[in-house]
Amino acid sequence: MVSLEHFLVVGAVLFGIGLWIALSKRNAVLILMGIEIMLNAVNLTLVAFSRFVKSDTPIAGHVFVIFIITVAAAEASVALAMVVSVYRNRGTIDVDQIDLLRF
């Protein structure tokens, strides 16, 4: 028997792993990969709610996930473009060395 709680636990664990990666990596691309994992964990949670929770319009969860995928694709393209641009200007994408705006 697989219920809503099973999927919520998997989503929460995946979100925690994504947060761990985003907080502890120094390479900017890997930080973005951690953010993608967090977004996917949220998508899994939304689809699980759409499947298991009583609602008048259960398809709303799926529509929400479609919009999140759209925004995540836009975010990834702009963020990776910024990473490439920073690498061209400074020769590194180590976020500890990208400290121009730090006081």
Next chain:
Amino acid sequence: MSGVGPVSAFYVLAVLSIGSALMVMAARSIIHAVLFLVLFFVSLAAMFVLLSADFVAVAQLLVYAGAIGVLVVFAILLTPSREQRGMETKFVGPGLLAGAVVAGTVIFIAFNTNWPTASNDFPSTVDAIGQALLNRWALPFEIASVLLIAAMIGAIVIVGGRGVDLDPGAAGPSARLVRRER
């Protein structure tokens, strides 16, 4: 959702997705991390199929496993780091603690809330999602298209703002100049 098939599929997919997400953290090289990320995306798409979300699963495969995976590979190949392997970490312990606290809080809330459960067995979601996107969520749908074209133009402007540089030595001296300044 019961029966041997869905239950065993759920546990296999849960182990696969959590394991591949952990391997993104633990991989030895950054290319291996990307491959594990793609495996994570694919296993999550299978999880969506298990939740009878067919359109979302196909979108996940196309957008995440296809497009974003290729995009991340390109970003890694365009930003080689000579002296490092790209897998350096810092504050691993506090990061793990923060992730565990967030995950533990969400799990605690999930088990202590009385969800009004039902079993929404969608036969096919494509029709319903199309109707919903063009009726009730028509305005966000249009705004999403504006967002996509803005992101596309923004990415082109950020990366290729100075125009196409055909001189192969042009990127080198400026990078060296920046390094000498620091």
